[in-house]
Amino acid sequence: MSAWLTVDPADPTPPYEQVRRQIADLIEIGSLRVDDRLPPLRQLAGDLGLAVGTVARAYAELETSGHLSSRRGGGTRVADGWVTRPRRDLLAELAAAYVDRARTLGCADDAIERAVVARLRGPVGAEETWR
Amino acid sequence: MGPVIGVAVLTFAVMVVVTAVRHRGARALAVTLVRGAGVTIGVVAAAMAVAQPGLKGGLSLGRAEMLAPVLFGGSVLVASVIAETLVRAPRPLGVRHASLLTRAIRDYLPPRLAPLVLLAAGLLATLLTITTATASPDDQGRPGRWLTTSCQTPDGLLSASSGPYPGSGFSLPLSIALLLCVALAGLGLRQVVARPRGIAADGEAGDDELRRASSRAIVAGLGVAVAGSLSGCAAFAASAVIRVACATSLSVAAGVLLALLAAAAAVLAAGCLALVVGGRAA
Numbered sequence: 001m002s003a004w005l006t007v008d009p010a011d012p013t014p015p016y017e018q019v020r021r022q023i024a025d026l027i028e029i030g031s032l033r034v035d036d037r038l039p040p041l042r043q044l045a046g047d048l049g050l051a052v053g054t055v056a057r058a059y060a061e062l063e064t065s066g067h068l069s070s071r072r073g074g075g076t077r078v079a080d081g082w083v084t085r086p087r088r089d090l091l092a093e094l095a096a097a098y099v100d101r102a103r104t105l106g107c108a109d110d111a112i113e114r115a116v117v118a119r120l121r122g123p124v125g126a127e128e129t130w131r
Numbered sequence: 132m133g134p135v136i137g138v139a140v141l142t143f144a145v146m147v148v149v150t151a152v153r154h155r156g157a158r159a160l161a162v163t164l165v166r167g168a169g170v171t172i173g174v175v176a177a178a179m180a181v182a183q184p185g186l187k188g189g190l191s192l193g194r195a196e197m198l199a200p201v202l203f204g205g206s207v208l209v210a211s212v213i214a215e216t217l218v219r220a221p222r223p224l225g226v227r228h229a230s231l232l233t234r235a236i237r238d239y240l241p242p243r244l245a246p247l248v249l250l251a252a253g254l255l256a257t258l259l260t261i262t263t264a265t266a267s268p269d270d271q272g273r274p275g276r277w278l279t280t281s282c283q284t285p286d287g288l289l290s291a292s293s294g295p296y297p298g299s300g301f302s303l304p305l306s307i308a309l310l311l312c313v314a315l316a317g318l319g320l321r322q323v324v325a326r327p328r329g330i331a332a333d334g335e336a337g338d339d340e341l342r343r344a345s346s347r348a349i350v351a352g353l354g355v356a357v358a359g360s361l362s363g364c365a366a367f368a369a370s371a372v373i374r375v376a377c378a379t380s381l382s383v384a385a386g387v388l389l390a391l392l393a394a395a396a397a398v399l400a401a402g403c404l405a406l407v408v409g410g411r412a413a
Binding site for chain 1: 224225226227228229230231232233234324325326327328
């Protein structure tokens with residue numbers, strides 16, 4: 001297991017949700033497998049520069065949704081019973097959400113496509129697309 | 132006692148100067164200062180316990196000499212642990228990354244030193260168990276202070292005693308002090324492993340390297356306490372076993388073995404001290 005999490009303070013999504021979503025995604029595509037142990041709250045919170053309570057909330061929500069389970073003395077682990085789905089399915093979902101939102105904003109399909117390409121080349125390019 | 136404290140203070144000063152030259156960082160200086168202070172305070176405390184007449188009443192009959200290593204080692208250990216928790220990484224401002232790998236204490240333990248310290252702890256536990264079981268009261272009836280043997284002589288049954296001997300009078304306070312040291316080292320190692328990334332300038336690999344250096348310093352601090360105590364106890368036990376009037380060739384051989392063990396433990400303690408004093412600070 002060599003997965004990484006990223007938290008962007010500039011992202012309007014709350015940090016706990018960023019952590020929750022990424023861990024859920026990693027479990028659903030199989031990067032994190034059943035019984036893989038997650039780092040202790042203090043370790044992950046320290047490395048991400050977040051409060052322990054923020055990471056605790058993400059773990060708690062992932063336990064509620066059945067992604068994680070924790071045992072006294074056994075740490076927090078990926079819960080049993082998850083059927084992984086192909087990475088491309090998750091990618092398709094993300095693309096659909098992006099396209100739907102961009103169309104709602106009234107963007108043309110070629111502009112939507114150019115924005116994706118520009119984003120892949122770097123965030124500055126993405127801003128230039130909209131000018 | 133004066134020259135001992137002088138050497139300790141001089142060692143402290145050399146550590147600070149060497150660190151200032153080798154690593155020009157606030158962390159390195161803080162770590163070295165705290166470690167140096169621990170060594171100095173340890174030397175002074177151990178020297179006072181042995182030399183101060185005021186303390187002799189409470190730590191009499193060789194107890195002060197036998198507990199001096201753990202006093203010194205404990206002080207070095209406390210300093211090693213405090214030094215590793217003093218300086219924290221600056222909180223990152225931009226996008227932050229973290230691995231989902233769980234860091235464990237065993238991943239950062241020094242591969243050669245940790246087994247040696249564990250072996251020393253095992254030998255000390257065995258030695259103290261044996262000496263506690265074989266010790267007898269001293270001439271004033273205080274339990275666990277002398278080694279008493281008896282043998283048949285042409286004049287009749289001779290009972291002979293020799294001390295100080297690390298019986299319960301010594302082993303109990305020593306065991307309590309050492310258990311505290313082990314608990315402290317465990318807490319320190321936990322702290323080092325949980326420490327956020329970002330102290331080292333060269334990223335994750337640098338942080339891991341620094342974590343190993345910190346763990347080495349803490350294990351070495353524990354090594355000073357454990358090996359120093361083993362050396363002291365083995366030396367006193369060897370002396371008592373060899374000097375007792377009813378000594379047989381077998382007990383003299385055991386005494387020689389104990390003396391060799393004391394010497395080996397002293398070398399390990401000195402090596403551990405060198406690692407604390409000269410170990411990487413940043």
